[in-house]
Amino acid sequence: MSVLVFIEYKNKVSKAALEAVSYGSKIGKVSVVTYGNIDSSELEILGKYGAEKVLVHKGISSSNDQQITKLVAAAADQENSNVIVLAQDQTGKSIGPRIAAKLSAGHISGAIALPDTSNGFVVKTNVYSGKAFAHISVNTPIKVISLLANSLPPEMNEKTAQIVDFDADLGDARITVKEMKTQGEGIPLPEAELVVSAGRGLKGPENWGIVEELAESLGATTACSRPVADIGWRPHHEHVGQTGIAIRPNLYIAAGISGAIQHLAGVNGSKVIVVINTDSEAPFFKAADYGIVGDAFEVLPKLTEALNNFKASQN
Numbered sequence: 049m050s051v052l053v054f055i056e057y058k059n060k061v062s063k064a065a066l067e068a069v070s071y072g073s074k075i076g077k078v079s080v081v082t083y084g085n086i087d088s089s090e091l092e093i094l095g096k097y098g099a100e101k102v103l104v105h106k107g108i109s110s111s112n113d114q115q116i117t118k119l120v121a122a123a124a125d126q127e128n129s130n131v132i133v134l135a136q137d138q139t140g141k142s143i144g145p146r147i148a149a150k151l152s153a154g155h156i157s158g159a160i161a162l163p164d165t166s167n168g169f170v171v172k173t174n175v176y177s178g179k180a181f182a183h184i185s186v187n188t189p190i191k192v193i194s195l196l197a198n199s200l201p202p203e204m205n206e207k208t209a210q211i212v213d214f215d216a217d218l219g220d221a222r223i224t225v226k227e228m229k230t231q232g233e234g235i236p237l238p239e240a241e242l243v244v245s246a247g248r249g250l251k252g253p254e255n256w257g258i259v260e261e262l263a264e265s266l267g268a269t270t271a272c273s274r275p276v277a278d279i280g281w282r283p284h285h286e287h288v289g290q291t292g293i294a295i296r297p298n299l300y301i302a303a304g305i306s307g308a309i310q311h312l313a314g315v316n317g318s319k320v321i322v323v324i325n326t327d328s329e330a331p332f333f334k335a336a337d338y339g340i341v342g343d344a345f346e347v348l349p350k351l352t353e354a355l356n357n358f359k360a361s362q363n
Contacts, residue, residue: 049076052129053099054120056111056139057086063239064135066097066202071195072133073098073205074162081123081214083108083116088211095209097202101127103214111139114223117146122216124151124190136194137238144194154186160199163191177290177313196317197238198296235269237288242268243297243318245288246276249304249325249344253281258348259303265355271295273305289314303344307332324348 051072055065072078079101080094091102103123108115120143124132132147134140136158148155160181161172168185171193175182237243244263250256256270263270270286277287288295289311296317303324305311312335315321323336324347333339340347 049131050127050129051076051078051131051133052120052124052127053078053080054116054123054132054134054143055080055082055094056137057082057084057090061090061093062135062236063202064137064197065094067197067200068133068135068195069094069097069099070202070205071162071193071200072131073207075131075133078207079103079123079127079129080209081105081120083119091211092209095207096204098205098207099209100207102209102211103127104211105214105216105218107215107218112221112223112225113139113142113146115218115221117143117150118218119214119216120147121150122218123214126214126216130190132190132192134192134194136196140194144192148192151190151192152188153190153192154188155192155194156184156186157194158196159193160196162200163193174317178316196296198241198298198317237269237271237286237293237295240269240295241298242266243271243288243295243299244268244301244303245271245273245305245315246303246344247273247305248275250276250281255345256282258345258352262301262348262352262355265352265359266299268299268301273308273311302332303348305332306330307335 053068053072078099080099081103083105085106086104094102105119144155156171158173159171160174164170170183170185173182244259246259259270271288272282272286274287274289276282277284290313294314298319300315300318301322307330316335321336322338323332324340324344326343328341
């Protein structure tokens with residue numbers, strides 16, 4: 049099969065991009081399409097994960113879902129691609145259905161496994177907020193797959209990627225991007241493998257230092273529950289849950305969060321969940337792999353101290 053992978057380059061090639069390229073390389077011959085004024089040397093790493101060609105359109109300077117859709121469709125037409133892969137991130141959620149509609153393609157949103165081609169083309173996905181799985185059969189000649197982050201680790205599949213300019217005529221944009229706000233430094237939550245999160249049990253933004261100290265010791269990303277973001281204790285890009293960012297880290301530590309169903313829906317794909325709460329009846333304990341009934345103000349500093357002592361003993 050001819051596979052086209054769309055990636056976004058934002059100061060670096062992200063883990064999500066490598067996951068998508070590695071995933072595509074296990075389906076067929078991979079071409080990648082991206083945009084921006086990117087130095088070719090920054091894209092060479094894509095070849096190590098299976099890309100044989102990288103098409104770079106330098107005419108798009110900012111994220112514009114309408115033009116990106118046209119870009120991917122034009123690249124798919126040029127490369128005769130019958131499978132299109134992209135990350136299930138904010139952009140992927142927006143352009144995946146658009147690409148599918150433009151190419152009259154079947155669309156699988158949130159894939160968590162490679163296609164089963166033993167009897168057609170069937171892809172496994174999460175449904176009901178991760179409480180069940182669905183196996184979706186796609187019968188259209190062209191398939192669009194949005195890959196859920198941290199579902200399949202990127203694997204080396206050494207190729208030498210040919211990096212070429214792609215000057216497709218995308219027409220005038222009807223959408224104007226007036227401002228872009230970035231979350232700053234650190235690993236974006238959808239890509240984070242380790243996450244330390246907290247809720248209203250921290251009692252105020254001035255107490256977040258104990259969360260940040262543990263996260264720093266772990267090399268983790270910080271997160272929060274919706275109420276914490278809504279009242280302005282933490283920025284909204286840290287809000288995880290059904291109405292925020294859905295994450296699938298290897299480790300999720302939640303302190304002072306009761307575990308409402310909306311929060312659980314966004315984090316229950318985590319491989320290991322650790323819950324810290326003074327209320328032994330908190331719903332979150334039912335979903336936890338490990339639970340600590342205790343005060344976050346006592347437990348978090350002790351975890352940080354123990355972790356730092358362990359790291360020091362390894363030196």
